[in-house]
Amino acid sequence: MHHFFVTPNQVSGEEIYIEGSDVNHICNVLRMKKGEKLQISDGNNKKYICRIEDMTAEKVLLQIVEEKLGDTELPSKIYLFQGLPKSDKMEWIVQKAVELGAYEIIPVSTKRAVVKLDAKKAAKKWKGGTVLRRAVRSSQGAQ
Secondary structure: OEEOOHHHHHHEEOOEEEEEEHHHHHHOOOOOOOOOOOEEEOOOEEEEEEEEEEEEOOOOEEEEEEEOOOOOOOOOEEEEEEEEEOOOOOHHHHHHHHHHHHOEEEEEEEOOOOOOOOOOHHHOOOOHHHHOOOOOOOOHOOO
């Protein structure tokens, strides 16, 4: 079952709506149809099994079939202190750490590191967390 993430304000009563890039993913990439089921996490440790009720180019409307508390957190929190690697390796490291259940990833600039990152480059590098969202989606994490 496919898994998507919404904010708590997208959940209203017995319905959930999805907007943004996930609409394209549901409609055009996965080619899902009305009546198909998918799993939704709202970021508040709640998971929903939903059925697609309506699809437009801007929005997918879902009917909640089942609601349950998510229990995807590990019993202990894993913190990863990661030195700044060269080139684009950090995206891969973040992706794999999230898939393996890291609670928090702390980038560390070490004394002998070749890479020096300033605030301007850091903002450009993290592209709004798309790598992180993809990693969480593939690992079935709750948040």
